[in-house]
Amino acid sequence: MVAKRDFTDRFLKSIKPAEMGKRVVIYDAQIPGFGIRVTDHCTDDNKGAFVLITRFPGSSNPAPRRIGDYPAMSLAKAREIVREWREDIRQGIDPKVKEADRLREEQRRRADTFAAVFGSYADDCLSTLRTGEAVKAAVRNHVFPHWGERPISQIRRANVNELIRALR
Numbered sequence: 001m002v003a004k005r006d007f008t009d010r011f012l013k014s015i016k017p018a019e020m021g022k023r024v025v026i027y028d029a030q031i032p033g034f035g036i037r038v039t040d041h042c043t044d045d046n047k048g049a050f051v052l053i054t055r056f057p058g059s060s061n062p063a064p065r066r067i068g069d070y071p072a073m074s075l076a077k078a079r080e081i082v083r084e085w086r087e088d089i090r091q092g093i094d095p096k097v098k099e100a101d102r103l104r105e106e107q108r109r110r111a112d113t114f115a116a117v118f119g120s121y122a123d124d125c126l127s128t129l130r131t132g133e134a135v136k137a138a139v140r141n142h143v144f145p146h147w148g149e150r151p152i153s154q155i156r157r158a159n160v161n162e163l164i165r166a167l168r
Helices: 009-011 073-090 096-113 112-124 132-142 157-167
Strands: 023-028 035-040 047-056 063-070
Touching: 009 023, 023 047, 035 073, 047 073, 063 073, 073 096, 112 132
Parallel strands: none
Antiparallel strands: 023 035, 035 047, 047 063
């Protein structure tokens, strides 16, 4: 039987480094499989890494997955992430795959910002026009501050009219 402790900030701050060359996992009593991995390199700035040790989808053996370092990540945030991961695992979803999909979607969304779309338009069409540089400068100075990081799919006719009124 593995000893479990109720994690509190006071307890986590009192953790001492493990013996030289060893890694120790201290388990939380509230959430199954949740613990903190302590090594011999632990300091006051990094007491250890929160981990979830469980069978992830596609694996027949339990394995630890790092959540974050303490105290850089709070105990409450780590518990919240562990609860989300356990729910995903219960549904047969690997949290690592879910996070990779989220990051890929975020990159795609960033690629579809007004600034990115205007940049490709400027390269394709404005580079051949005599007034292309003036148009690029005007858009950079007046439109980018308002819409630069905005997804292009969220810009509507009302937004365009509002911007025109503001620029007048």
